[in-house]
Amino acid sequence: MTSAKDMTQNTSFPVAPLRAAGIGLRAKHYEDILTDLPAIGWIEVHPENYFGGGTHRHYLAKAREFYPLSLHAVGLSLGSDKPVDEEHMKQFKALIDLFEPFQISDHASWSASGNAHLNDLLPLPYTKETIKRLCGNIDRVQNYFGRTILIENPSSYLSYTIDEMPEYEFMNDIAKRTGCHILLDVNNIYVQSVNHGFDPYHYIDNITPEPVREIHLAGHTERAFDDGTILVDTHNRPVRDEVWDLYEHTIARFGSVPTLIEWDGDIPPLSELVGESDKAQAIIDRHMKTQDKTHEAA
């Protein structure tokens, strides 16, 4: 008789990543990924790009045969002062049923106000009222999907005087209240630390480790103004050295957490993107080895 575990191992439909580092799959690489089948642990896409039929779903279904998948949403607008759009959840759920992702995520931000969807991840004030609104929407989505979702810390270019707590405390709190997991975007922490003037290492050290189930890395860009420079989370270049350093520190604290390289603008050849994910994998491997040695010594 075949046990359930054997069946999982024999399936041609990979369920969980064997390697921690993955890449965001974009339309430009649909053909290349199927030809090269690079040694990456998993792929991630925005579900909103697959709500329609045709080419995109066709290629995602093909790629899904080879790689575990994470669905990373940008459209739930969980932090809006109104309930999550039913139709959006319905379309999202249909994709979950079809592609069986190992992770589902969206952001601690808002995009919709009134009837307008602004198509950006806008910053929330970290107040008790926001916690109530955001957690209400996270509960709604988790109940609708019947599973745990991950919430990502956003990049921001503005912060609020009315904040009642730092962002790390806000993230810990929503995870504790809703049981959701945390998607820690290390580049976003770095970008914010420069834009708002705080210590990014202090931020990482104050995130509760248990709920952290995914890490994002991406490149950012400086935008110069007459009165100073703002770092913008553009996802259009390699991960900066400062962010790799912060990532090393993150892995030392949280261990081997699935890590994704996001690249959305000026997309390079697939090999370059895979090279970035290899860099993340090397950091994880090095850390795991050090940890094994420490255990042996003890």
Added chain:
Amino acid sequence: MKLHDIQQGFKDTILDPETAEAENEAFRNIFKSDTGISLENRFKVYRNNVIRSLTDVVLAALPMTKKLAGEKFLEQAVRAYVTQNLPDKADLTLYGITFPAFIATYEPARSLPYIADLTRLEWAWEAAYYAADDQALDPDELAAIDEDSLPDLRFTPRSSFALIDSDYPLDEIVDFCRNTPDGKFTLHDRGCKLMVLRPYLKVQIHKLDDHEFTLLSALQEGKTIHEAAALIDEDDDDFDLAAFLQKHLIRGTFASHSLEK
């Protein structure tokens, strides 16, 4: 200040930096200005993210219009459209589908009379590209129908199906955009009738003659074969109903049929 009002004020300030909210002390005071960069410049980043990303979404659907009207011109038109027509949902698959109506009355586009129809064709292409995946009607399914019932047949077109009737030679424009790297386009004085369809993964644009267009329009409206054929002059020798049906069954134009009255 309540979250609702903060988000409303944030939205208004992104759309119009000169708006009252941006001048409002109470609203300004909820934001920090800790690293010396002004609130105006910080909002500029968001304004750029929002308008730029939405403009790119609409532009991506209009490669042929971009080639003919010029990138700079079209981008300005799309920006004007975006600021006046923000999406009302996060699913942006068909965001911009009302752009043809906008450009039809857009003053700076008056010298390009064909542009509204061209954008209509490009949006039909885009809608077909993202249409729900469905199957073509299997011609064998029609084999069992007895001959007397054939005039009562109705056909439902595929989800990607669209008809375009234009006073301009859009087929020549498509050919020029796809096959001529650069050079000048000469607009001939004639119209055209087109069908947009995605049988499987690739969107196709087919040129239709007047009869085909009349029949397909009638079938799309839910008319029977008999009712559709009655729209065509019976003395017209060019018209062959059987050949028409065979052609469109092979092309995969229809998704299903029915004999309901």
